[in-house]
Amino acid sequence: MRQNLSAEEALEAILERTRPIAELEHLPLASAFGRTLGVDLAAKVSHPQTDDTAADGYACLQADTLSAQPDRPVRLRVVGVSPAGRPFAGRVGPGEAVQVFTGAPVPPGADALVRVEDTRREGDFVWLLKPATPADIRRQGVDLMEGRTYLFKGDRLTPGRVALAAAMGYPTLPVVRRPRVGILVTGDEVVEPGQPLPHGGVYNANGYALTGLVAEAGGEPIPLGKANDDLEDLRTRLTQTGPLDLLLTSGGVSMGEYDIVRRMVEQEGEVHFWRVRIQPGGPLLFATWQGLPLLGLPGNPVSAMVTFLLFGRPLLFRLLGRNDPPYQRLEALAETPFEAHPTRRAYRRAVLRWEGGQYRALSTGSQSSVVLHSMALGNALVVVEAGVPKSAGEVVTAIPFPEG
Numbered sequence: 269m270r271q272n273l274s275a276e277e278a279l280e281a282i283l284e285r286t287r288p289i290a291e292l293e294h295l296p297l298a299s300a301f302g303r304t305l306g307v308d309l310a311a312k313v314s315h316p317q318t319d320d321t322a323a324d325g326y327a328c329l330q331a332d333t334l335s336a337q338p339d340r341p342v343r344l345r346v347v348g349v350s351p352a353g354r355p356f357a358g359r360v361g362p363g364e365a366v367q368v369f370t371g372a373p374v375p376p377g378a379d380a381l382v383r384v385e386d387t388r389r390e391g392d393f394v395w396l397l398k399p400a401t402p403a404d405i406r407r408q409g410v411d412l413m414e415g416r417t418y419l420f421k422g423d424r425l426t427p428g429r430v431a432l433a434a435a436m437g438y439p440t441l442p443v444v445r446r447p448r449v450g451i452l453v454t455g456d457e458v459v460e461p462g463q464p465l466p467h468g469g470v471y472n473a474n475g476y477a478l479t480g481l482v483a484e485a486g487g488e489p490i491p492l493g494k495a496n497d498d499l500e501d502l503r504t505r506l507t508q509t510g511p512l513d514l515l516l517t518s519g520g521v522s523m524g525e526y527d528i529v530r531r532m533v534e535q536e537g538e539v540h541f542w543r544v545r546i547q548p549g550g551p552l553l554f555a556t557w558q559g560l561p562l563l564g565l566p567g568n569p570v571s572a573m574v575t576f577l578l579f580g581r582p583l584l585f586r587l588l589g590r591n592d593p594p595y596q597r598l599e600a601l602a603e604t605p606f607e608a609h610p611t612r613r614a615y616r617r618a619v620l621r622w623e624g625g626q627y628r629a630l631s632t633g634s635q636s637s638v639v640l641h642s643m644a645l646g647n648a649l650v651v652v653e654a655g656v657p658k659s660a661g662e663v664v665t666a667i668p669f670p671e672g
């Protein structure tokens with residue numbers, strides 16, 4: 269078992285043991301938002317399918333119209349009308365024009381367009397007050413070329429990408445099956461909200477934090493309830509589940525004799541690492557137990573959430589095969605000091621706001637791992653390297669919390 273890893277070493281150890289899920293599901297477009305595309309997708313059609321018009325007006329031969337001016341308009345004979353979806357069947361010849369509407373294919377023979385506001389209609393004729401130009405012709409394939417790949421395996425399906433898949437002709441999309449993530453909280457003292465709180469008890473916050481974080485990261489949260497500080501209870505709850513891709517536990521990973529998650533995986537599994545040089549989240553544990561990866565998150569609510577963001581979310585992204593980074597980093601101006609830890613990298617909770625053309629980071633106050641309200645009040649972590657405190661006015665690196 270490796271111990272006291274840096275955050276980078278811990279992340280690498282997790283990712284090198286995690287393979288993307290190969291199973292795909294085929295979903296209708298409207299159900300695919302937020303999912304991860306499972307294959308590269310090539311356009312089934314070109315868009316525009318053929319050269320078409322970008323404006324309402326008259327299509328004609330540019331050469332006929334070069335001398336047109338408001339006081340010396342050029343007259344053309346209108347030989348047809350073509351709305352979008354109804355191409356003109358004939359051919360435009362010299363001295364002729366076809367009235368077209370936005371999205372109509374450019375009539376054969378025509379090479380330019382004049383907008384309707386630059387014309388005057390008179391019966392079967394139209395007066396052009398300006399020369400026609402090709403500027404309002406949209407070229408075939410300027411958006412999509414048939415056969416070319418525009419969406420890639422691992423792309424998160426944003427509204428723009430689902431719309432593009434629709435434009436490319438796909439009614440359904442192959443998406444990666446969501447990772448099934450079992451979530452187990454541990455601790456004799458942990459009580460469900462709604463129950464009376466016994467002396468020394470604490471309401472289960474972590475189970476809900478992790479359910480939300482897993483769903484937001486693209487996983488399927490599977491709550492496994494709570495195990496008491498008892499090996500048998502823990503084992504039973506972790507085995508009475510359907511198939512899972514990952515086990516997340518909260519609590520029971522530090523030094524105490526009741527730290528049963530750690531004891532169980534030490535006895536019955538393979539511990540890949542325990543303890544990372546970060547704060548909060550120092551006691552983080554990663555193991556394989558009964559063939560399943562198990563990420564043992566520390567019980568303090570802030571520690572559980574921060575370690576999920578830094579390690580659990582990248583693990584889920586790897587299972588999904590996602591292309592985008594699991595979290596962003598940006599620079600911000602510290603508005604308050606951010607304390608360092610002497611030997612570990614600290615992740616301080618902060619309120620990040622955009623003002624005066626830059627991000628500014630303000631500490632949420634007490635940085636104790638028990639202060640869960642710092643996660644509700646704050647919207648980012650400020651990274652403080654070991655032994656290097658940040659003063660107000662310095663530039664810091666911030667990791668915004670993912671939306672959702």
Ligand SMILES: Nc1nc2c(c(=O)[nH]1)N[C@H]1C(S)=C(S)[C@@H](COP(=O)(O)OP(=O)(O)OC[C@H]3O[C@@H](n4cnc5c(N)ncnc54)[C@H](O)[C@@H]3O)O[C@H]1N2
Pocket residue numbers: 453454455457458470471472473474475518519520521522523524527548549550551565566567568569571637
């Ligand atoms: N002697 C040492 N003690 C501790 C160390 C250490 O290095 N040496 N590390 C401390 C750190 S740092 C952390 S973080 C915690 C992590 O401990 P565990 O993961 O074993 O967690 P527990 O002891 O079970 O619980 C810690 C804390 O969190 C509360 N908790 C637990 N589950 C929930 C839940 N579902 N919802 C809300 N709150 C929860 C629990 O009541 C405890 O207060 O260990 C330190 N100790």
Ligand code: MOO
Pocket residue numbers: 546547548549550551566568571637638
């Ligand atoms: O690291 Mo513990 O995670 O400080 O509370």
